Amino acid sequence: xxxxxxxxLGVIGADCHSVGNKILELFFTSExxxxxxxxxxxxxxxxxxxxxxxxxxxxxxxxxxxxxEIDCQGLRELCIEKGVDPIILxxxxxxxxxxxxxxxxxxxxxxxxxxxxxPPDVDLKQVANLLxxxxxxxxxxxxxxxxxxxx
Amino acid sequence: MLKxxxxxxxxxxxxxxxxxxxxxxxxxxxxEEGMKFHRTIPEEKRFAWVMKKALQEGKLLLQPRAGVALIxxxxxxLRYLENEGQADLxxxxxxxxxxQNRYQEAEKGIEKSRQAGTSLLNGFPAVNYGVTGCRxxxxxxxxxxxxxHGTPDARLLAEITLAxxxxxxxxxxxxxxxxxxxxxxxxxxxxxxxxxxxxxxxYEENGVRINREPxxxxxxxxxxxxxxxxxGIIEGLLALKQGVKSITxxxxxxxxxxxxxxxIAAINQLAEEYFRQEEFDDYxxxxxxxxxxxxxxxxxxxxxxxxxxxAMVAKFSGAEKVIVKSPHEAMGIPTKEANAxxxxxxxxxxxxxxxxxxxxxxxxxxxxxxxxxxxxxxxxKTYEMGAGDLALGTVAAFEAGVLDVPFAPSIYNHGKIIPMxxxxxxxxxxxxxxxxxxxxxxNYHHQRLMERARAEGRVISFEMVTDDIYAISKGKLVGRPx
Numbered sequence: 001x002x003x004x005x006x007x008x009l010g011v012i013g014a015d016c017h018s019v020g021n022k023i024l025e026l027f028f029t030s031e032x033x034x035x036x037x038x039x040x041x042x043x044x045x046x047x048x049x050x051x052x053x054x055x056x057x058x059x060x061x062x063x064x065x066x067x068x069e070i071d072c073q074g075l076r077e078l079c080i081e082k083g084v085d086p087i088i089l090x091x092x093x094x095x096x097x098x099x100x101x102x103x104x105x106x107x108x109x110x111x112x113x114x115x116x117x118x119p120p121d122v123d124l125k126q127v128a129n130l131l132x133x134x135x136x137x138x139x140x141x142x143x144x145x146x147x148x149x150x151x
Numbered sequence: 152m153l154k155x156x157x158x159x160x161x162x163x164x165x166x167x168x169x170x171x172x173x174x175x176x177x178x179x180x181x182x183e184e185g186m187k188f189h190r191t192i193p194e195e196k197r198f199a200w201v202m203k204k205a206l207q208e209g210k211l212l213l214q215p216r217a218g219v220a221l222i223x224x225x226x227x228x229l230r231y232l233e234n235e236g237q238a239d240l241x242x243x244x245x246x247x248x249x250x251q252n253r254y255q256e257a258e259k260g261i262e263k264s265r266q267a268g269t270s271l272l273n274g275f276p277a278v279n280y281g282v283t284g285c286r287x288x289x290x291x292x293x294x295x296x297x298x299x300h301g302t303p304d305a306r307l308l309a310e311i312t313l314a315x316x317x318x319x320x321x322x323x324x325x326x327x328x329x330x331x332x333x334x335x336x337x338x339x340x341x342x343x344x345x346x347x348x349x350x351x352x353x354y355e356e357n358g359v360r361i362n363r364e365p366x367x368x369x370x371x372x373x374x375x376x377x378x379x380x381x382x383g384i385i386e387g388l389l390a391l392k393q394g395v396k397s398i399t400x401x402x403x404x405x406x407x408x409x410x411x412x413x414x415i416a417a418i419n420q421l422a423e424e425y426f427r428q429e430e431f432d433d434y435x436x437x438x439x440x441x442x443x444x445x446x447x448x449x450x451x452x453x454x455x456x457x458x459x460x461x462a463m464v465a466k467f468s469g470a471e472k473v474i475v476k477s478p479h480e481a482m483g484i485p486t487k488e489a490n491a492x493x494x495x496x497x498x499x500x501x502x503x504x505x506x507x508x509x510x511x512x513x514x515x516x517x518x519x520x521x522x523x524x525x526x527x528x529x530x531x532k533t534y535e536m537g538a539g540d541l542a543l544g545t546v547a548a549f550e551a552g553v554l555d556v557p558f559a560p561s562i563y564n565h566g567k568i569i570p571m572x573x574x575x576x577x578x579x580x581x582x583x584x585x586x587x588x589x590x591x592x593x594n595y596h597h598q599r600l601m602e603r604a605r606a607e608g609r610v611i612s613f614e615m616v617t618d619d620i621y622a623i624s625k626g627k628l629v630g631r632p633x
Contacts, residue, residue, distance in 0.1 A: 014247040014256070016301075016331050018560035019372045023617055040560040041251075041333045065247050066273035066483050070260060094483035097270055120481065121449055121624070 005135050006056040010038035010047060013071030017064035020093070024062070024124075031128040044075050051084045057135045058088035064120075068095035069108065076113025088134050090127070092118035153338050155392055155542035158349045166346060170306045174254045176281030177307055182353065185314030188286070189359040198295040198319035198362040199397035201240065202437045205471040211501055212472045213237075215490050216299060218244030218274035220264035222284055225275050226291045228487050233294055236491035237498060240472065241292055243285075243317070245300035245308065246274035250331065252304055254278055273484055274300070277312050285315030297321060297362070301331040303340045309347045313354065319362035319399075320351065323386035325545065325554075326366035329561045337549045337563050341542050344386075345393055352394020360397050363390050364439060367401025370558045371444025372620060373570040374403065375578050376414040377525030377588075378556060383418065384425050384530060388541055391431045398422075398434060399472065403441040404461050406628045407576040412509075413518035415440060415468035420519070421526050439472040440465035442497070446624035447480035451489075454478040455496050457623065462497035466504050473497065481624065518577075521595070525588060529554065532587040552585030571611070572619045574603035576628040581611060607632055 007028060011021050018040050025037040036054050038046060047059050063071060072091060079085050091114045095105050102119050109117040115134060118127060158166075171177035194200045205212050215232050219225050225243070232238045248257040257276040264271045277285050277298070289296060297319035298312045305327065309320055321327075324344035328335050351361045365386035367379050383400040390398060400422055402414045415438050422436055442461030447454050458476050465473035477485035477493035485493070532553050537544025548554040552565035559566060567584030579596040580588070604611045609632060618630025 014251045014253060016247075016333065016560045019370065019558045019620060022558060023620065026613070026617070039333060064483075067247060067260070067271070070256075070263060070271055096483070097273055098484045098486060099479050099482040099489070 004032060004034040006034040006036060006054045007058045007060060008036045008038065008047060008050050008054070008056045009060050010042035011040040011062045012042055013063065013067050014041060015063055015065040015067065016040045020064065021062060027124050028128065044078050047075065048078050048082050048084060051087055052082060056087065057139055058090065058131060060090045062093045063095055064093045066094060066097035068093065072109065072112055086138055088138060089114045090116050090118065092122065093120055153342055153542050153546065155389060155540050157393055158345055163349050170310060173307050174278055176278060176311060179282050180310045180314045182314060186354060186357050186359050188316050189354070192316060192318065196293060196295050197360070198240070198297055199360040199435065201295050202362060202397065202399060202471055203435050206437050211466050211470060212239035213475055213494055213497055214240040214242060214472055215475050215494055216242050216244045217490055218246065219270035220246065220261050220272035220276065221270065222280060222287060224270065226288055229292055231487040232491055232494065233292060236494035238294060238494055241294045241296040242299045243277065243288060243296060244274040245298065245302065246272040246276050249276045249278050249308065250300050250302040278308055282311055282315045285312055289316035295319065301327055303328040303332045303335040304343045306343055306346045309350055313350065313361060319364060320347065321364045321366055323365040324389065325382050325386055326369060329556050329559045329564050330370045333560050334562060338546045341389065341545060345389065348390040348393035348395050355394050355396055362397040362399060363395045364399040364401060367439065368403025368441045368444040369556050371403050372558045373578055374557060375570050375580050376402065376405065376410060376417065376522050377529060379403065380414065380418050380421060380522065381526045381529040382554065384422050385533065385541060385545055387422060388425060388429055391426065391434060396434050399437045399439050401439040401441060403444040404464060405578045406623065408464050409514050409518055410577045411464045412468045413515055413522060415470050416519050417522040417526065421523060425530065437471040439474060440468055440470035441474045442476045443623060446621060447476065448624050448626060449481040451478035453626065454480055458493050458496050459500040462500040463504050466501045467509050469509065525592060528587045528589060553587055555584050555586060569616060571600065571615045572629050573599035574606045574629065
């Protein structure tokens with residue numbers, strides 16, 4: 001079995017911005033993650049179903065077109081309902097309609113249950129490092145226990 | 152079966168019954184009443200008339216993008232752009248749910264926007280408002296107004312907005328599918344756009360001229376001019392077949408000034424050639440130049456610079472219309488103030504160059520010739536694949552990767568070609584995928600790309616493409632290594 005952590009990428013809702021999505025796939029693959037890229041126009045259900053199927057550690061949701069606020073509401077609740085709750089949720093892009101201070105956007109999405117929120121110009125290296133750290137913190141112990149058991 | 156033939160009226164009206172049933176507001180659409188209203192619209196408020204006048208007078212018209220969820224706010228926004236922005240032409244940009252025919256979600260978006268007191272949709276949900284709501288928008292303004300969107304199946308949207316009095320409709324069976332959808336077949340979208348064009352043809356036959364505009368920029372990301380132009384001409388030909396007479400072909404700014412000016416020249420020459428070859432001669436052809444469609448700098452001062460350069464090149468190119476960006480582009484949908492600022496910045500740049508002689512050079516002539524050769528390869532092969540039928544040929548061409556749009560979301564697109572900039576910023580093709588470009592053409596592209604590789608001391612790689620995609624938002628045209 002590969003020891004790479006599985007992460008899910010996708011652009012949520014009716015958003016068809018495909019360029020950044022293709023670049024994220026290349027980048028996170030090169031950073032050593034096992035990337036499942038759902039592409040553009042992904043529903044909440046599709047994200048969560050894929051998380052169950054692939055035993056993913058994180059879902060990275062992109063939104064560029066402004067409807068992110070409507071599209072992302074309820075994603076955390078759906079994760080809880082389907083029992084994949086410890087999963088890490090990141091959101092990034094132009095998440096709301098119009099120019100809004102990033103701190104306001106961040107607070108809004110954290111309230112919705114996202115672990116981290118990123119602006120469109122974030123340094124991807126930094127995101128990869130945070131992701132590794134978050135996975136270690138949330139899943140590190142569980143993984144250790146599993147390994148002990150398998151010994 | 153799909154064919155590049157004019158849809159029979161009997162078949163059209165059968166289809167129409169189904170189309171109008173897809174949302175309750177469809178029941179209120181009357182083509183007759185729409186035509187009656189159009190005949191009361193004064194000339195200077197008709198898109199086709201104003202575009203033709205710009206062509207005759209050598210003028211460049213300015214048009215923004217704009218659309219919000221609530222009607223009154225939408226009218227306020229457009230009035231502001233008309234007055235404070237001095238826009239020559241107005242838009243109504245449609246929200247992303249409507250573009251995917253998800254009217255239920257658009258309804259939810261309207262509701263949530265009412266509650267929030269601000270627009271939570273990225274455009275105007277015209278279908279939900281129906282003919283009456285859209286008519287209010289048209290009657291509140293004095294400039295010609297166009298529907299701008301990104302809808303693979305725009306049949307109901309066209310029925311409603313044209314009957315309401317909009318005089319121009321953007322899009323096409325390729326340009327509003329491949330860059331805007333994931334799972335819509337080219338066959339389906341071409342058929343649905345034949346319907347839209349037939350509807351426009353029906354208005355035309357009754358003395359009401361509606362302007363049609365294929366969407367030139369496609370994915371707006373390193374699109375080689377030949378692809379944008381070939382697709383625009385194919386959509387133009389498909390529209391002419393259905394009876395459309397006023398066509399505006401588009402192109403998105405690439406960044407190299409010579410290539411951008413050459414592209415507009417090539418569009419005009421090639422469109423005339425192919426339109427006449429199909430024996431059309433009573434059309435009105437104009438062109439539109441889109442300011443930079445890729446990633447923008449976040450710093451508004453830098454964004455203004457991108458906008459002003461785009462405006463200047465649009466004027467040099469001789470296009471009749473320029474689509475204007477705003478300094479908020481990097482952050483998403485602009486405020487009305489920022490949108491008007493984009494218009495004013497553009498106007499200043501255009502005014503300062505409009506009396507100057509358009510530059511001419513050997514490089515420009517060479518680039519026009521190169522683009523024409525490339526477009527001939529693409530369109531001629533497309534005809535061949537359809538055994539002379541352009542609609543069938545287009546479906547086959549996308550299946551085979553003979554037409555291939557870089558970075559597009561559609562699963563019906565090959566996505567095999569790799570474009571990148573040469574050392575002067577021209578968009579060149581590194582990997583042609585299955586594009587039917589000759590060896591001679593590809594040798595030239597490779598030679599130019601090798602010059603860049605040498606200049607940067609690195610081998611040609613996908614890293615260059617990524618660097619190019621983010622270069623302008625980071626302050627440069629060519630994505631050089633750090």
